Amino acid sequence: MTWNRADVAAGLIFLGIGSVLAAYALATLEIGSAAAMGPGFFPLALCVILVVLGAGILFGARNDEAEPAAPVNWRAVIFVMAAPIAFGMTLRSLGLVPSLVIAMTLAVTASRTIGLLKGAAIVAGMTAFCVAVFYYGLRVPVELVNSGLFS
Amino acid sequence: MGILDGILLGFSQAATPTALLFCLIGVLLGTLIGVLPGIGPSATIAMLLPITLGLDPLTALIMLAGIYYGAQYGGSITAILVNLPGEPSTAVTAIDGYQMARQGRAGSALAISAIGSFVAGTIATVVLAVASPALSQVALKFGAPEYFALTLLGIVLVVVLSRGSLLKGLAMATFGLLLGQVGTDVFTSDTRFTFGLDDLRSGVSFIAVSVGVFGIAEILRNLEQDSTIPRALHKINRLMPTREDFRRSVGPILRGTFLGSLLGVLPGGGAFLSSFASYAVEKRFSRHPEEFGKGAIEGVAGPESANNAGAQTSFIPMLTLGVPSNAVMALMIGAMVVQGIQPGPRVIVTQPELFWGLVASMWIGNAMLVVLNLPLVGAWVSMLRIPYGILFPGILAFSCIGTFSANGSTMELYILAAAGLAGYIFTRIGCDAAPFLLGFVLGPMVEEHFRRAMLISEGNLGVFFERPISAVLMLSVVVLALLTFVPSLLSTRKVVFSNADD
Numbered sequence: 001m002t003w004n005r006a007d008v009a010a011g012l013i014f015l016g017i018g019s020v021l022a023a024y025a026l027a028t029l030e031i032g033s034a035a036a037m038g039p040g041f042f043p044l045a046l047c048v049i050l051v052v053l054g055a056g057i058l059f060g061a062r063n064d065e066a067e068p069a070a071p072v073n074w075r076a077v078i079f080v081m082a083a084p085i086a087f088g089m090t091l092r093s094l095g096l097v098p099s100l101v102i103a104m105t106l107a108v109t110a111s112r113t114i115g116l117l118k119g120a121a122i123v124a125g126m127t128a129f130c131v132a133v134f135y136y137g138l139r140v141p142v143e144l145v146n147s148g149l150f151s
Numbered sequence: 152m153g154i155l156d157g158i159l160l161g162f163s164q165a166a167t168p169t170a171l172l173f174c175l176i177g178v179l180l181g182t183l184i185g186v187l188p189g190i191g192p193s194a195t196i197a198m199l200l201p202i203t204l205g206l207d208p209l210t211a212l213i214m215l216a217g218i219y220y221g222a223q224y225g226g227s228i229t230a231i232l233v234n235l236p237g238e239p240s241t242a243v244t245a246i247d248g249y250q251m252a253r254q255g256r257a258g259s260a261l262a263i264s265a266i267g268s269f270v271a272g273t274i275a276t277v278v279l280a281v282a283s284p285a286l287s288q289v290a291l292k293f294g295a296p297e298y299f300a301l302t303l304l305g306i307v308l309v310v311v312l313s314r315g316s317l318l319k320g321l322a323m324a325t326f327g328l329l330l331g332q333v334g335t336d337v338f339t340s341d342t343r344f345t346f347g348l349d350d351l352r353s354g355v356s357f358i359a360v361s362v363g364v365f366g367i368a369e370i371l372r373n374l375e376q377d378s379t380i381p382r383a384l385h386k387i388n389r390l391m392p393t394r395e396d397f398r399r400s401v402g403p404i405l406r407g408t409f410l411g412s413l414l415g416v417l418p419g420g421g422a423f424l425s426s427f428a429s430y431a432v433e434k435r436f437s438r439h440p441e442e443f444g445k446g447a448i449e450g451v452a453g454p455e456s457a458n459n460a461g462a463q464t465s466f467i468p469m470l471t472l473g474v475p476s477n478a479v480m481a482l483m484i485g486a487m488v489v490q491g492i493q494p495g496p497r498v499i500v501t502q503p504e505l506f507w508g509l510v511a512s513m514w515i516g517n518a519m520l521v522v523l524n525l526p527l528v529g530a531w532v533s534m535l536r537i538p539y540g541i542l543f544p545g546i547l548a549f550s551c552i553g554t555f556s557a558n559g560s561t562m563e564l565y566i567l568a569a570a571g572l573a574g575y576i577f578t579r580i581g582c583d584a585a586p587f588l589l590g591f592v593l594g595p596m597v598e599e600h601f602r603r604a605m606l607i608s609e610g611n612l613g614v615f616f617e618r619p620i621s622a623v624l625m626l627s628v629v630v631l632a633l634l635t636f637v638p639s640l641l642s643t644r645k646v647v648f649s650n651a652d653d
Contacts, residue, residue: 007316010580014322021329021344029343035610039336039343042598046329053322060318069579076374077575080367080547081568087551088564103551107544111374114540122544130548138202140556 004064011058018050079110095145096135100127154280161507165515170213170508173206177214178516181221182524185241186229186531190546192222194369196482197361198549200489201557208490209505213512215486219479220272220462220513223422224520227264227455228531232257240422240458243430247443247450254446259392261528263400263448264455265521271408271456272517275463278412279470280510283499287471290496295603296615300624302597305474306589307628308418315583323577324586330355331594338602350562357485359554359563360591363570364577364584365478366550370543371575390525396448403433403453411460416467418476425461426454463513470506471496474593478585481592489557 022044025031029040087103094102104126108119134140164170184195196215203211226241231248244264251260293301310320333344334354345351392400410432411425433453434443443450465476466483473494475481487494492502499506524531554567577584608614616622 006580007319010319010322010582013576013580014326017326017329024344024346029341030339033610034605034612037338037602037605039339039341042601043329043332043343046325046332050322050325050329053318053325057316057318057322060316070375072579073371073375077371077572080370080374080543081572083547084367084551084554084564084568084571088555088561088568091555091561091564100548100552104544104548107547108540111540111543113538118540122541126544126548129545130552134552134556138205138556140552141559142555 002063002065004061004066006066006069007057007061007064011054011056011061014050014054014057016054018047018054022047022051075112076110079106082106083110091142093146095143096131096140097127097144100130154284157284157503157507158280158511160504161509161511164209164504164508165213165511169210170512171515173210173214174217174512174516175519177217178221178224178520179523181218181223182225182228182520182531183534184218185222185225185227186534187537187542188229188235190369190542191365192219193361193478193482194365194546195222196479196486197358197365198546198553200358200361200482200486201553203486204489204557208487208492209508211486211490212483212505212509213516215483216466216509216513217516220459220516221520223459223462224265224268224524225531227268227451228261228524228528229535231260231264231451232532233535240426240462241455243426243454244451244458246430247445247447250444250446251448251451256446258390259396259448260451262390262392262525263396263452265525267400267404267407267452267456268459269517269521270404271411271460272463273514274408275412275415275460276510276514276517278464279467279513280507282416282464283467283471283506283510286467287496287499290472291500293496293620294618295600295607296618296621297624299597299600299604300615300621300628301472302474302593302600304624304628304631305418305468305476306586306593307631309477309589310586311631312417312424315581319580319582320586323582323584324590327587327590327592328594328597329590330360331591332598337595337599348562350560354595355591356554356558356563356566357489357592358557359566360570361482361485361588362550362554363567363572364574364588366546367567367571368574368578368584370546371571372578373539373543390528392448399448400452403429403449404456406432406436407453407456408460411457412464414457415461415464416476418468418474422458422462422465426458429453429457459517466509466513469494470498470509473498473596475589478588481585481588484592 025040025044025047029043030038031040031044032038083103083106086106087099090099090102101123104123108114108122114122131144135142135144165174180195181192184190184192195218199215203214223240227244227248229235230241230245231252234245234249248260248264251257306324310317310324333351335342335352342352407429410429414425414428430450430453433449434440437443437447437449465480468474468476469480469483473484475484484494492498492505550567551564554563555561557563574584577587604614615625
């Protein structure tokens with residue numbers, strides 16, 4: 001028997017989300033009744049629907065072949081995800097400019113087509129551009145470089 | 152207020168220097184991202200949402216709307232010249248448009264597509280102006296059961312009319328609804344699904360989720376083919392179509408406008424479905440169907456008019472009912488909420504300047520597009536030489552700072568990363584993000600109406616079938632749900648969407 005792997009994954013994901021959240025709702029929220037609904041009634045109903053749909057998708061995945069898909073570019077996934085996380089962790093402590101340099105360095109590392117020189121140029125250009133637009137233009141309330149950093 | 156008064160009010164609002172400037176920025180940006188295949192209107196609008204917070208509501212909406220219909224114009228440029236649809240809605244244009252370009256008739260195809268889009272945009276704007284006040288009058292009489300039934304119908308229609316498996320679409324919508332439950336319950340003030348995180352008390356940030364699911368996930372998808380592909384461009388000789396081209400285009404433009412205006416209103420419709428339906432109609436009614444696929448001007452004129460008309464009229468349900476018909480409209484609803492406007496039928500009554508200003512700006516924006524884009528077509532095409540390697544770090548930087556600046560919270564950046572990863576996983580497992588975003592936006596509203604209805608009826612589900620309007624809406628949901636299990640319909644749907652992928 002062949003299984004459509006994308007559909008199996010989708011079914012399991014929805015089943016998982018539905019049952020975990022249902023358990024969480026049951027543990028933390030008052031459910032109530034249809035006439036006097038508690039905060040947990042509607043979420044629980046949605047969880048049940050999600051579990052049913054997940055099971056349905058899983059059932060439909062039998063005897064089916066998934067369409068061939070391009071391989072996942074893990075390097076891109078890791079570095080692109082790292083950029084906003086690093087930006088969030090360093091923005092307050094280092095300031096906008098160093099934080100942007102770090103995030104953009106991670107970003108250009110994500111693509112194999114960008115060499116060292118081109119990458120450096122993109123990092124510098126993007127940082128300058130974003131500082132101009134967001135700091136001087138839109139006046140986003142952050143420090144350019146954290147003033148407490150050198151004291 | 153009469154329609155004429157409304158239109159006058161609208162032009163007085165939309166013709167101010169600020170409004171004109173942001174309308175121009177919107178349509179230029181829209182054309183740009185329409186031309187560039189790597190980035191679409193959903194991602195752009197999501198990314199720019201935080202920036203529009205500083206603008207007044209009308210200016211913000213004018214700019215965001217300009218991006219959406221501007222993208223329809225831009226997408227056709229790439230479709231015709233490089234056989235690469237910049238937007239999904241221009242995929243059909245590429246079939247005959249590119250053949251015309253190969254025969255040295257690129258100029259005619261581009262001009263007809265711009266003129267058709269403008270005619271369609273003008274007519275659809277009138278439809279919007281006439282239909283919306285009437286529809287909102289009806290909607291004002293709606294109670295909780297009607298609203299619940301209406302949103303349910305909207306969600307189901309979006310799932311049926313969008314690509315991919317129906318079960319997956321429904322699951323995505325349900326997941327979106329669930330995510331919309333996170334935060335403080337409006338009835339009891341209990342916190343739900345916050346997992347002890349204070350940042351989640353006010354709910355999961357709409358901006359972070361939409362930027363992640365559209366902007367970041369799109370980057371990951373594009374980087375799967377991480378290489379630089381040189382593209383062949385066709386030369387444009389003359390822009391003026393021949394008299395024969397004009398004669399053959401009149402019918403398709405008008406039919407396309409009609410079809411597009413109609414399909415645009417449907418949830419899940421909008422530009423994409425409209426252009427596809429128009430192509431099918433033109434091919435069937437043409438006296439020389441054998442020319443289709445080999446450079447028939449009708450195959451450009453019809454779909455191009457239809458997608459623009461559809462883009463305009465998809466604003467109708469959003470503006471009159473507060474129910475978005477596609478992902479872009481869901482983002483527009485989000486933009487209104489962030490601006491402190493409660494979307495729904497009251498908007499036209501309480502904020503006429505907002506509604507009519509937006510309507511008038513659409514006509515102005517369409518005029519700008521047709522005047523600017525034909526002479527500038529060379530400049531737009533040169534944008535295609537921008538490699539994606541430069542584009543995506545920029546998108547990433549804008550997404551990060553934009554998301555942060557919306558609330559000044561770094562927590563949002565982690566949600567952004569998580570939403571980006573989730574959005575990418577969705578595509579990998581064949582799930583469309585549009586129903587998810589729709590559910591997420593509508594989540595709080597759906598629950599509120601459901602609970603109100605249940606309070607009125609003391610827990611009797613029959614209330615949805617006892618009131619006439621609600622009963623009709625609910626029956627449509629049931630019929631639609633049953634129809635989707637009819638095998639013949641399933642296979643037609645499959646054919647329609649697989650054709651659209653070519």
